Amino acid sequence: MRQYEIFEVKIQGEEPKGSQVEIGVKGLFSHNGKEQVVRGFYAGDNTYIVRFYPEEAGSYTYRIEDADGVICKDTQVECCPAAENRHGMVRPYETHFRYADGTWYYPFGTTVYAFSHQEDERVQETFETLANAPFNKIRMCVFPKHYDYNQNEPPCYAFEKTDGKWDVHKPCMPFWERLESHIRKLDEMGIQCDLILFHPYDNWGFSKLSRADALVYLDYVTRRLGAFPNVWWSLANEYDLTDYEMEDWECFAQFLHDHDGWGHLLSNHQIVRPWDFSNPNTTHICHQTSELNFLSEQITKFQKPLMVDECCYEGNIPWDWGNISGFELVHRFWTVCMQGGYCTHGETYLNEEEVLWWSKGGKLVGESPARIGFLREILESLPGPLTFSGKEVTKESFEQMKKTIPEEMRQEPFVKLMLKLPWEEARGMANAGRELAGNCGDDVYMKYYGRHRKSSGTFVLPRENRYDVEVIDVWEMTRTKVLEQVNGEVQVPLPGKEGIAILARKR
């Protein structure tokens, strides 16, 4: 047993009589006076497995039971401290993410929805691509995808059929073995697996499981995958396009929370109506949106980390969500990151084989990944995550501000107009000075000017420190030191082009 790695106990027995999911096998793991019950799963071939994920090093005692009593009596095992490259599960920390060992985790995700539903050769190719790509998270579906450019049948399905119908009580073992081998490999590569549990692009009926059947499916998922440190639960891709109602989703979230054993990250992805991120089982905000300018409001509102898990893909397909430029996608990454959020990549370049990265994987051919890597490198070189520090006027602060404006300013034309406009109309102008600016305490200040081609930028830097200032070209991937040892109000000369950021770092 090693800290932050799956520990597995295998037991031979008889095939379950009824459900192959709802079985009584469980492990009881004790450590430091705390006991954790871990439900086992049937793995086929008369084999039962209990998977445990040790969060701490030290002495553990475990025993395995089933409904009839103890199968494997108390066993002592020593859990070694984590290997150097293992940091544990990613969890929210304030409005960002950290590994269990305290290392910051900044998600730079990509999207390969039908990753696991391709033939082995393709999956292998995708792994090779990922090995050389800047991504540390992948969004992928449990169920196969039926959609444009996705007409191929998967090698296998999640369930066997009984009387011609999917039988959620009979997991298809080769499917789960294959899926978990992919997740394990991702884990070895340091890639978080944002596992999409439901989605509407269905040709087989997996999106139409009854709530009861869906819970059986989630039962198996949590028994089998709950101990994987790199698994996140994405309730759905575009939850609002499925037949499930809000109470179904809340029920699924509650079930996962209660049964996954380790409190994995959990969120839900929409096509139109954002999920309710105040849901107590939801660990972070997840948006599909191209409107990225006011995301920081969401972080302020929910006090949870924010992911934009879909903001259109670099590509050239006829669908408008899949034909933005590499520059535009990189621009969106910077826009999100400067607000203290995180963004997810996808690529949809047509090719003769119709192997588009966004669903099937394969090779990346776009221009954005290198630049996303450049951004990741910069953010990871900072002492901590960025907190949005642009002047943001919200409805609340606007109403407050209106009350506190001194009498002598109330006749100033802009102020006068603001005072008479309702918030909906005032919002744009009230936020005209809102910059995409972030900071790490007083160590680092950053701004990103997006598509605005300023000939100069500005910082107001604490006078008690001295800073070096760099100009960053997000596309050319250059960093140029332009000022040294400055503080106070600083003018930064800029090249007057799109995609320029500035960074001030305390000496």
Next chain:
Amino acid sequence: MRQYEIFEVKIQGEEPKGSQVEIGVKGLFSHNGKEQVVRGFYAGDNTYIVRFYPEEAGSYTYRIEDADGVICKDTQVECCPAAENRHGMVRPYETHFRYADGTWYYPFGTTVYAFSHQEDERVQETFETLANAPFNKIRMCVFPKHYDYNQNEPPCYAFEKTDGKWDVHKPCMPFWERLESHIRKLDEMGIQCDLILFHPYDNWGFSKLSRADALVYLDYVTRRLGAFPNVWWSLANEYDLTDYEMEDWECFAQFLHDHDGWGHLLSNHQIVRPWDFSNPNTTHICHQTSELNFLSEQITKFQKPLMVDECCYEGNIPWDWGNISGFELVHRFWTVCMQGGYCTHGETYLNEEEVLWWSKGGKLVGESPARIGFLREILESLPGPLTFSGKEVTKESFEQMKKTIPEEMRQEPFVKLMLKLPWEEARGMANAGRELAGNCGDDVYMKYYGRHRKSSGTFVLPRENRYDVEVIDVWEMTRTKVLEQVNGEVQVPLPGKEGIAILARKR
């Protein structure tokens, strides 16, 4: 007297005793049994002028009167038909603009707010630039501008002062002579003058005239400039930033309508809250906005022509409204024009002299004008103006559509979601298929794909005709014929880059 050109009668007299604006001199012009009363103006130096603009050729009789009776008795004059290059006043025609002689006028405007408030040398330079630029409309202010990069005093002011205060009853004649010489020269160059009557960027008090004083000012403006065929009334630049209330603006619009003699184009420009374009004296829609995707709704709503008279400027200044790229501005022009609207240019490149085109004129250095000229050339080569033909779902059509969806489609995931969403949430998805598409009857079909880098486009062309299809690169200014003699559903191969339009023309 010549059709479409100003006809002027000058009378020597004594200086007015009181107001130099509210004088009794007027001309009565008869033609074809219709009589038109034209108010004269005092031009200084004991000179009174009555200006008439003949819309038709033929025989005219006129006499000049003042409060005391006839000054100049009935005089016959023959009005020659228009010179070949004169087309008359521009007026709305349905949701577009036409000259009086029926020639289409497609506005391609630029912005030089303080054009007339620069020294002669600069004004001359601006004229030279305009002579080689693609613009046929200019937005410029009567009153000088005080703002960043606009700190210079104008050569003269609109009024003289009495007791240290602007006296609207004493027009400053050199000012008006200079202004009208500029307007006349613009007219000779075929450039419409969108004359901004009020604006808030004031250092002299011109934005603070009482309503009564403002009406005296407008009285003089209409007497003096009403016969200029190329004058449009822009009530204000950013009317909602001034102290005037809605009823002031309505009063100004009514006054102009009642007194300008020829029904000049009239609109009003906002910073936040758009003017009420249903105002009966308002001839066209005028917006300051960067949100250009749903403009056609405005045209449908008001059934008037639409101008986007400010959508940010090509430049590199620190203010975000003045640092978009040439490409972005060209993209915005195409976006507006494909919806059957028109767009206005501005340029704000910093230079040492602080002579920025957007206010002072001078030289153009940007990349957009050539491309705007390319667009103008294309539109002017069409048989008529473009009508928006993208599939637009409005709140009304959405509610209607919801009622008429056949039962069997109501379970389809997208339909089901649409059916349960309120309009505000549904709008984006309901319009996901909305294209920037326009047509001239069945002669020409166009689409513009904006920043979407499709590898193929589509047309559905009438089967009874045959069309040649061109791919247009709006930035490289190339037109490439890719299909000949096609009709029906047509796939158009595209280069998968930003700024691509397609055009199908009936053979």
